[in-house]
Amino acid sequence: MNPQVDPVELTRALVRMNTVNRDGQGDETPCIEHLAALLRPAGFACRIVEFAPRRASLVARLGGDPARPALAFTGHVDVVPLGAAPWRHDPFGAEIVDGKLYGRGSSDMKSGVAAFVAAVLAEADAIAAGAGVVLIVTAGEESGCEGAIDVARRPELNEMLANVGALVVAEPTGNRPLAAHKGALWLRARASGTTAHGSMPERGDNAIYKLAPALLALRDFDFGVAEHALMGRPTLNVGLIQGGLNINSVPDAAHFTLDIRTVAGQDHAALRQRLQTLLGPQIALEDVLDTASVFTDPQHPWMRFVTELCTPGEAPGSVAYFTDAAILRARLDDAPTVILGPGEAHMAHQTDEYCLVERIVAATGFYRRILADWRTRA
Numbered sequence: 206m207n208p209q210v211d212p213v214e215l216t217r218a219l220v221r222m223n224t225v226n227r228d229g230q231g232d233e234t235p236c237i238e239h240l241a242a243l244l245r246p247a248g249f250a251c252r253i254v255e256f257a258p259r260r261a262s263l264v265a266r267l268g269g270d271p272a273r274p275a276l277a278f279t280g281h282v283d284v285v286p287l288g289a290a291p292w293r294h295d296p297f298g299a300e301i302v303d304g305k306l307y308g309r310g311s312s313d314m315k316s317g318v319a320a321f322v323a324a325v326l327a328e329a330d331a332i333a334a335g336a337g338v339v340l341i342v343t344a345g346e347e348s349g350c351e352g353a354i355d356v357a358r359r360p361e362l363n364e365m366l367a368n369v370g371a372l373v374v375a376e377p378t379g380n381r382p383l384a385a386h387k388g389a390l391w392l393r394a395r396a397s398g399t400t401a402h403g404s405m406p407e408r409g410d411n412a413i414y415k416l417a418p419a420l421l422a423l424r425d426f427d428f429g430v431a432e433h434a435l436m437g438r439p440t441l442n443v444g445l446i447q448g449g450l451n452i453n454s455v456p457d458a459a460h461f462t463l464d465i466r467t468v469a470g471q472d473h474a475a476l477r478q479r480l481q482t483l484l485g486p487q488i489a490l491e492d493v494l495d496t497a498s499v500f501t502d503p504q505h506p507w508m509r510f511v512t513e514l515c516t517p518g519e520a521p522g523s524v525a526y527f528t529d530a531a532i533l534r535a536r537l538d539d540a541p542t543v544i545l546g547p548g549e550a551h552m553a554h555q556t557d558e559y560c561l562v563e564r565i566v567a568a569t570g571f572y573r574r575i576l577a578d579w580r581t582r583a
């Protein structure tokens with residue numbers, strides 16, 4: 206007998222647990238233990254791993270035939286801080302008003318995690334008898350995929366993560382399947398010099414003067430790649446610049462940051478080399494974040510099935526933000542990946558964040574259909 210879990214009530218239970226990720230501090234452990242306690246009685250093998258105290262991720266697998274590839278689901282249970290504006294609904298109250306479930310993480314993305322956990326529990330007997338299922342529920346996604354990076358690095362998870370045939374990322378898409386998201390290459394460009402009194406600049410070596418021309422050279426940077434049919438063009442933004450100490454000293458250090466979003470087919474190492482050549486030898490580039498883009502051919506048979514199931518007659522979309530899939534996909538042998546979840550993308554990180562209750566129910570149904578289809582496909 207399959208255990209029955211109501212995905213809406215599970216979303217509410219998860220929202221009531223405060224898992225705010227603030228400057229890399231947080232506590233995802235209660236959420237992770239709650240989920241493991243639901244999954245274990247259904248036969249799931251559960252491994253809880255921590256990348257820091259109280260920062261736990263969960264990998265759960267329900268057997269099935271080891272010769273057949275498993276279907277994987279992933280989601281994160283950390284949430285972003287509440288922001289400065291006051292909330293009209295308690296951010297940890299999980300109130301339902303007019304079909305909207307309010308709370309931090311309701312859209313991004315505890316509803317998605319709750320929906321796939323409810324779906325696999327409802328299908329547990331069939332999963333155990335057929336191709337298996339792997340769940341990867343991470344901590345620390347919002348601060349740079351820390352939990353996913355930790356999971357991907359652990360050799361003790363090799364067996365649980367082996368032989369995965371496809372991956373569903375339950376990030377908020379309003380139940381619309383996405384076949385791609387951009388990669389991210391974040392860099393810091395530094396110039397250094399020698400300080401001196403501001404009244405005697407000839408005795409110093411001004412780091413800002415070295416940085417400025419390098420920065421301006423980036424304004425019209427040409428990536429030299431054609432527009433991607435689904436993902437569009439790569440982008441580059443200089444988001445922060447810092448240098449100097451005060452008005453009357455020659456600055457001996459200055460830096461700016463680059464936020465580059467790439468499309469499928471771009472080689473980050475080659476791009477970094479091109480930027481270094483353009484910026485010149487006086488600029489040192491440091492790595493801040495490097496996550497690959499995710500792209501699955503919209504014509505892939507499984508992608509076509511998922512798209513037709515959720516949005517008949519439409520093509521899958523693409524987004525600019527990145528997800529844990531950028532890290533996990535390489536660990537899962539580049540399995541075909543769809544981003545599909547009940548949350549509202551425009552509600553992510555907002556004040557009075559909510560998720561539509563009907564979408565949580567619908568997502569659970571979609572995930573069950575995807576699981577049922579997988580038994581015939583794998």
Ligand SMILES: [Zn+2]
Binds near residue numbers: 281313314376377
């Ligand atoms: Zn998210």
